[in-house]
Amino acid sequence: MQQLQQSFSVNYSYGVFFTKHLFELTNPYLRDFLASQVAPGYTKKILVIADEGVISKHPALPEQIETYCAIISGFQLAAPVIIIPGGESVKNDEALFYKLADTIDQYGIDRHSFVIAIGGGAVLDLVGFAAAVSHRGVRHIRIPTTVLSQNDSGVGVKNGINYKGKKNFLGTFAPPAAVFNDSHFLTTLDIEDWRSGIAEAVKVALIKDASFFDWLEMNALPLAEGNLPAMETLVYRCAELHMQHIGGAGDPFESGSSRPLDFGHWSAHKLEQLTNFSLRHGEAVSIGMAVDSVYASLLGMLDSTAASRIVRLLEQLQLPVYHPLLEMQDGMPSAVIKGLQEFREHLGGRLTICLLKAIGQATEVHEMDVALLNKAVENIKSRYANS
Amino acid sequence: MQQLQQSFSVNYSYGVFFTKHLFELTNPYLRDFLASQVAPGYTKKILVIADEGVISKHPALPEQIETYCAIISGFQLAAPVIIIPGGESVKNDEALFYKLADTIDQYGIDRHSFVIAIGGGAVLDLVGFAAAVSHRGVRHIRIPTTVLSQNDSGVGVKNGINYKGKKNFLGTFAPPAAVFNDSHFLTTLDIEDWRSGIAEAVKVALIKDASFFDWLEMNALPLAEGNLPAMETLVYRCAELHMQHIGGAGDPFESGSSRPLDFGHWSAHKLEQLTNFSLRHGEAVSIGMAVDSVYASLLGMLDSTAASRIVRLLEQLQLPVYHPLLEMQDGMPSAVIKGLQEFREHLGGRLTICLLKAIGQATEVHEMDVALLNKAVENIKSRYANS
Numbered sequence: 190m191q192q193l194q195q196s197f198s199v200n201y202s203y204g205v206f207f208t209k210h211l212f213e214l215t216n217p218y219l220r221d222f223l224a225s226q227v228a229p230g231y232t233k234k235i236l237v238i239a240d241e242g243v244i245s246k247h248p249a250l251p252e253q254i255e256t257y258c259a260i261i262s263g264f265q266l267a268a269p270v271i272i273i274p275g276g277e278s279v280k281n282d283e284a285l286f287y288k289l290a291d292t293i294d295q296y297g298i299d300r301h302s303f304v305i306a307i308g309g310g311a312v313l314d315l316v317g318f319a320a321a322v323s324h325r326g327v328r329h330i331r332i333p334t335t336v337l338s339q340n341d342s343g344v345g346v347k348n349g350i351n352y353k354g355k356k357n358f359l360g361t362f363a364p365p366a367a368v369f370n371d372s373h374f375l376t377t378l379d380i381e382d383w384r385s386g387i388a389e390a391v392k393v394a395l396i397k398d399a400s401f402f403d404w405l406e407m408n409a410l411p412l413a414e415g416n417l418p419a420m421e422t423l424v425y426r427c428a429e430l431h432m433q434h435i436g437g438a439g440d441p442f443e444s445g446s447s448r449p450l451d452f453g454h455w456s457a458h459k460l461e462q463l464t465n466f467s468l469r470h471g472e473a474v475s476i477g478m479a480v481d482s483v484y485a486s487l488l489g490m491l492d493s494t495a496a497s498r499i500v501r502l503l504e505q506l507q508l509p510v511y512h513p514l515l516e517m518q519d520g521m522p523s524a525v526i527k528g529l530q531e532f533r534e535h536l537g538g539r540l541t542i543c544l545l546k547a548i549g550q551a552t553e554v555h556e557m558d559v560a561l562l563n564k565a566v567e568n569i570k571s572r573y574a575n576s
Numbered sequence: 577m578q579q580l581q582q583s584f585s586v587n588y589s590y591g592v593f594f595t596k597h598l599f600e601l602t603n604p605y606l607r608d609f610l611a612s613q614v615a616p617g618y619t620k621k622i623l624v625i626a627d628e629g630v631i632s633k634h635p636a637l638p639e640q641i642e643t644y645c646a647i648i649s650g651f652q653l654a655a656p657v658i659i660i661p662g663g664e665s666v667k668n669d670e671a672l673f674y675k676l677a678d679t680i681d682q683y684g685i686d687r688h689s690f691v692i693a694i695g696g697g698a699v700l701d702l703v704g705f706a707a708a709v710s711h712r713g714v715r716h717i718r719i720p721t722t723v724l725s726q727n728d729s730g731v732g733v734k735n736g737i738n739y740k741g742k743k744n745f746l747g748t749f750a751p752p753a754a755v756f757n758d759s760h761f762l763t764t765l766d767i768e769d770w771r772s773g774i775a776e777a778v779k780v781a782l783i784k785d786a787s788f789f790d791w792l793e794m795n796a797l798p799l800a801e802g803n804l805p806a807m808e809t810l811v812y813r814c815a816e817l818h819m820q821h822i823g824g825a826g827d828p829f830e831s832g833s834s835r836p837l838d839f840g841h842w843s844a845h846k847l848e849q850l851t852n853f854s855l856r857h858g859e860a861v862s863i864g865m866a867v868d869s870v871y872a873s874l875l876g877m878l879d880s881t882a883a884s885r886i887v888r889l890l891e892q893l894q895l896p897v898y899h900p901l902l903e904m905q906d907g908m909p910s911a912v913i914k915g916l917q918e919f920r921e922h923l924g925g926r927l928t929i930c931l932l933k934a935i936g937q938a939t940e941v942h943e944m945d946v947a948l949l950n951k952a953v954e955n956i957k958s959r960y961a962n963s
Binding site (some may be wrong): 190191192194195199200201202203205206207208218230231265285290294297307321322324331344345347349352353355359360361362364373427431432435436437439440443444447517539 | 581734
């Protein structure tokens with residue numbers, strides 16, 4: 190036998206820009222970024238796909254984008270802004286995926302062109318996937334418009350669509366060419382979406398940064414009530430911690446089994462699914478974090494004062510900490526808790542759950558005690574009933 | 577404005593093993609590889625997808641695979657060997673792609689399991705794509721069974737399917753976990769498929785390695801007539817050069833516009849498409865190389881003796897060097913030559929064509945002289961008519 194060994198590294202690099210009113214003619218950031226991508230001798234194309242929900246709040250945006258792009262030399266807008274529906278359900282819509290592939294084909298968008306997606310996490314995931322697999326990878330710029338996408342998914346490296354009810358079953362790891370977080374979009378969010386996005390900031394503070402948690406406690410009231418400067422600070426710090434995790438942990442494309450950013454997520458994913466996504470992702474994560482924090486305190490891993498601070502912060506942020514679907518049914522574990530087994534399969538056979546040893550400090554466990562989980566649920570339920 | 581910069585590298589590494597009778601119980605290579613991938617505490621799954629054409633020539637293979645896999649500790653075969661059709665047309669079959677995704681889902685194949693594909697390049701491309709996008713990337717082992725896939729596509733990093741008639745429109749760059757080249761599969765190929773695979777070896781010799789070209793000239797007769805030891809030498813050297821190019825050129829996922837492995841390919845792709853793939857890929861590449869070699873000699877870039885040696889070697893290998901679709905139609909450039917424009921778009925607006933300065937030495941040009949191309953075609957046609 191003979192053997193050849195292949196070995197190489199691929200470098201990925203992208204900027205995440207924090208700005209306001211990105212498409213005002215005086216705003217240089219997108220224009221400057223594109224100028225850095227110009228190739229001598231030919232005109233690159235830009236295809237803009239925007240979330241209907243965003244356009245309904247910002248009806249002048251398509252025209253503004255067309256005006257802005259018209260004066261970027263070396264680039265041309267390949268088509269008028271294409272508007273698609275938003276929200277999680279678009280990730281179930283295979284026809285929409287193919288419509289995007291058709292659009293990329295129809296307008297001759299190649300591997301040197303840019304697809305720009307403007308919208309919430311679902312639109313970014315769908316458009317990102319379509320771009321990632323068209324021509325084996327068209328360059329992709331993300332303009333996230335929600336708190337959740339600006340501080341978490343939008344600055345990361347994943348995309349995907351749902352398939353036969355399985356969340357993100359089809360997808361890739363594909364870093365964006367650039368990300369532009371425009372805080373003006375946050376001002377037109379429903380208050381529930383605004384608050385829901387804060388859950389990921391609480392999560393990342395809990396597993397990585399105790400002083401950020403302290404800051405969240407101090408700013409809980411303005412954050413819950415829609416204060417933009419507080420939110421801008423939150424989004425920046427949360428995005429920074431998220432990006433450090435992806436870039437610094439040595440496994441950006443998750444080839445190992447460790448997923449320490451998934452705190453509170455095993456039950457959250459199941460809750461979202463069981464409620465047909467009527468529960469927002471951040472709301473479900475808030476519930477999941479409350480359950481796993483109280484569970485860790487019952488286990489003796491986390492001190493009970495810390496668990497109480499966590500649940501209290503979530504409540505101050507007006508995020509839910511409990512859901513009836515967590516309760517035992519006729520003496521059997523709830524459907525959510527039964528979901529642990531599915532999560533084990535998703536991870537490749539060995540359960541890995543992120544729990545807290547302290548605020549700002551996470552660890553991993555490979556077993557969950559179902560009786561203790563039920564006790565944690567009961568504990569939160571009684572708090573909830575008394576609040 | 578604030579800005580965060582993300583930057584990281586991802587390391588990829590995989591072995592390409594050259595062996596014979598991979599699934600005989602005494603053959604340790606696949607077993608040893610899998611043993612190196614065992615994780616303590618749980619059993620990983622293996623899902624085997626095989627090309628119908630291969631199974632028809634090797635009907636005992638599924639049983640042999642099941643016996644072989646049964647004794648690998650830490651692994652289990654998730655399902656009996658799954659047999660799918662082979663050949664380029666499977667890449668047009670979206671339903672088959674979804675069937676593979678369903679199979680991966682149904683048998684609980686996760687990111688730590690292995691999907692093994694056995695077959696020609698089309699099956700490897702299809703299965704590789706399905707694995708690459710399921711769960712954002714299931715590990716994938718390739719067992720190429722044709723000369724072309726063993727010496728070229730199977731040892732590389734691309735996968736893909738056709739979409740609405742566009743070759744490889746949907747796909748990704750996703751390095752395999754390992755590749756096993758079993759030369760016994762080559763012994764049951766049709767002689768046309770055997771010869772067609774040699775074209776990629778001629779190509780890589782022409783652009784990278786003059787002494788390999790000399791070796792091909794000396795061994796043209798045994799190679800054309802089905803001599804296995806000669807073919808094993810060819811496959812190894814061609815795979816090695818191909819892998820060096822991918823790993824050594826600094827752009828394994830082709831983010832730049834340079835594609836120097838594509839010598840002879842701009843017209844080959846178009847010829848394949850225009851003949852509905854009745855022309856084999858290697859046959860089309862052979863024609864493409866003949867045209868571009870004669871073109872380069874007419875341009876004064878390549879000396880005419882070298883161009884003649886190239887055309888003669890292809891003829892000795894019993895590969896075609898001419899096709900009527902190259903000819904001008906009513907004084908207009910042929911459909912193949914008109915395809916230059918499409919190729920320009922595919923590359924992102926700027927034409928980049930690989931031409932030869934000498935045997936073993938390639939360069940890039942950004943323009944093609946259509947009149948001179950027609951002259952090259954005429955030149956080959958007259959040679960062809962006289963031969």
